[in-house]
Amino acid sequence: MILDKLQNAPRYYTLHPLFEQAFRFLKETDLTALPIGQQAIVGRDLFAIISEGTGTTEKDAKLEVHRKYIDIQYIVSGTDHMGWKDLAQCSAPSDPYTEERDAAFFPDKTRNWFDVPAGSFTIFYPDDAHAAMVTEETVRKVVLKIAVN
Template sequence: MIIDTLANGHKYAALHPQFKAAFDYLTSTDLNALEVGKLEVAGMKTAVMEKEGVTAETASEKFECHNNNIDIQVLISGTETMGWTPRENCTAPKGEYNPEKDVLFYADKPQMHFTLEAGQFVIFYPEDVHAPMIGDGVIKKLVVKVPKA
C-alpha cells in the first residue's frame, strides 16, 4: 500500500508500466468536474463515485481485495477513512473469489485505519485488503483499476 498526494504521483511511474498514464490523467484532469460514472483511461477502467460515508463496521462488511487489479483510489472531496490489513494476515474468506468483478471479501477486521483528505491517494495492491468509504458526509472519489503486470 502507498499513500501520498497527487502532487507526488509522478514519483510512482516506475512502479508499474501503466502508472505514468494513470497519474498523467489524474494530475491533468479537473477531478471536481467529473461526473459520477464509469469511463476508460488509457485502457484502464475508472469509476467516479459520490456517496454518503459509512461507519467502520459497515465498511468492514465489504473488506475486500483484488487478484488481477491494482486500485489507485483518489479522494476528490470530503474526508475518507479506510481500513487495511495485509492479505497474508487475513484468514477468514467470506464466500468465493468472484473473477468477473475481481473481488474477494474477508470476514477479518482491519488492523489499522488511515484517513485521506482531498487530493490524496492510496494504491492498493492485490496483497492489500481494504475497507473504503468510512466517513461522515459525502465522499467523492475516483478509482482507477490498473491491471496487475
C-alpha cells in the same frame, strides 16, 4: 499499500508501466466535472470509476481484495477513512473471489485505520486487503483500476 499526495505521484511512475498515465489523468482532468460511473482511459487495462456519496461505519466495513487490478484511490473532495490489513493475515473470505467483480470480501477487522484527505491517494495491490468509504462525510473520489499484468 501507499498513501501520499498527488503532487508526489512522480515517485511512483516506475512501479507499473501505466502509473504515469494514470496519475497524468488525475492531474489533467477536471475530476469535479466527470459524471459518476466508469470512464475508459486505456480500455480494460486502465479505467476510472468516479463515485460520490457517504460510506459505512468501521463496524460494518468489509475488507476486500482484487486479483486482476491495482487500485489507485484518489480523493477529489472530502476525507475518506480507510482501513488496511495484509492479505496473508486474513482469514478465509466470507464472500469468495469472483472474476466478474474481481473481488473477495473478508469478515476480518483491522486496527489500521487512516484518513485520506482531498488531494491524496492510496495504492492498493492485490495483497492489500482494504476497506474504503468508511465515513459519514460526502466524499467524491476516483478509483483508477490498473491491470496487474
